[in-house]
Amino acid sequence: MLRKLSFALLLASPSVAAAAADELDPVPARAIIGHAYIGETAPSRILFINVRDRPVKIIWIGFDGVERPYATLNEGQEMVQPTFVGHRWLARDAGDGDPLAGFIATRSERRSNGVAEIAIIR
Numbered sequence: 001m002l003r004k005l006s007f008a009l010l011l012a013s014p015s016v017a018a019a020a021a022d023e024l025d026p027v028p029a030r031a032i033i034g035h036a037y038i039g040e041t042a043p044s045r046i047l048f049i050n051v052r053d054r055p056v057k058i059i060w061i062g063f064d065g066v067e068r069p070y071a072t073l074n075e076g077q078e079m080v081q082p083t084f085v086g087h088r089w090l091a092r093d094a095g096d097g098d099p100l101a102g103f104i105a106t107r108s109e110r111r112s113n114g115v116a117e118i119a120i121i122r
Contacts, residue, residue, distance in 0.1 A: 024106065024117040029099030032088045036065040040085040042108035045116035048091070049078040055094035056121050060087065061102075073121070080116050091121045 024046065050056050050073040058071045058081065071079055072094050083089070083105045091100040103119045 022118050024103050024119045026101035029102045032061050032102040034065045039087050042085040044083050044085050044105040044109050046081050046105055046119050047116040048119045050121045057092045057094050059090040
């Protein structure tokens with residue numbers, strides 16, 4: 001009972017509520033794979049968190065639509081990636097290469113006081 005109450009209090013705390021508000025909504029991977037775009041010059045940051053039980057590859061989609069591998073995150077691993085508003089990122093399963101989710105940086109680092117957007121890879 002005490003454990004359930006503690007968890008409920010944790011969920012109600014401002015830091016957890018702020019983290020939920022900072023979560024970046026994924027976009028369908030097919031919406032960004034192979035598509036050229038124009039980025040912005042406003043710096044941004046994304047905190048990628050792999051909550052899967054398999055490693056994932058983090059890939060930047062270049063302005064020309066070409067995939068450029070950046071990192072591999074093992075299960076439970078996370079990393080902060082400096083980027084720019086409008087830049088597109090892709091998470092792929094490291095084993096079979098299946099696209100899992102796309103992410104587009106939407107918030108400038110300056111306007112968010114340096115707080116990274118959170119990209120949870122499920």
